[in-house]
Amino acid sequence: ALVMVLIAARLRKELDLEPVAVYVLDRPPPDVPLLSEEGYRMLLHDPYRFFSIFSPSLGDKLNKSKGSAMGDGIMAKWVHGFRSSFEHRAAPGQHTFRCPLTVIVAKQFIPEGFDSLYHERCNIMSMQDSS
Numbered sequence: 782a783l784v785m786v787l788i789a790a791r792l793r794k795e796l797d798l799e800p801v802a803v804y805v806l807d808r809p810p811p812d813v814p815l816l817s818e819e820g821y822r823m824l825l826h827d828p829y830r831f832f833s834i835f836s837p838s839l840g841d842k843l844n845k846s847k848g849s850a851m852g853d854g855i856m857a858k859w860v861h862g863f864r865s866s867f868e869h870r871a872a873p874g875q876h877t878f879r880c881p882l883t884v885i886v887a888k889q890f891i892p893e894g895f896d897s898l899y900h901e902r903c904n905i906m907s908m909q910d911s912s
Contacts, residue, residue, distance in 0.1 A: 783811035783871055790876040805884045811871035813907060820905030821867050828860050834901045 785803070792798040809815060816824065823831045829847065833840030843859070846852025 783866070783869060786811045786871050786876045789878065793876075800878065800880050802880055803878050803882045805882070809907060812873045812875070814870060815866040815907055816863065817905055817907050820907075821864075823905055824860060824863055824867075828856060831863075831905060832856075832859065834898065834905055837898065 785805070789800060789803075792800075814821075820831065823834075829840065829844055831840075832843050839859075843852065843856050846855065
């Protein structure tokens with residue numbers, strides 16, 4: 782969401798262009814951190830545990846490729862992306878879209894037996910248990 786806002790602001794400033802419509806996929810606004818402080822610390826100090834909680838299937842793949850050049854490179858890219866989303870935020874109201882804005886949010890699905898994982902995920906993400 783942050784990159785989208787920064788690009789739109791630059792297009793307005795430099796080319797006087799506006800989008801016709803904007804679609805945001807399941808992310809908080811660019812002034813809201815994606816991760817909690819606890820999640821950020823875990824990302825930096827135990828990224829394999831972080832991704833096992835964030836997305837068990839992704840965490841499993843990352844753990845299986847741990848130690849290989851490709852696996853470690855993929856992990857570094859994931860960590861970089863999540864660090865960026867935490868460390869760089871827009872100021873509230875930094876850019877206002879002059880077009881329809883549609884936010885698409887996934888409905889929460891918690892498979893049976895994953896209740897505790899869901900609560901762990903809420904702790905590492907910037908979200909409430911009910912979101």
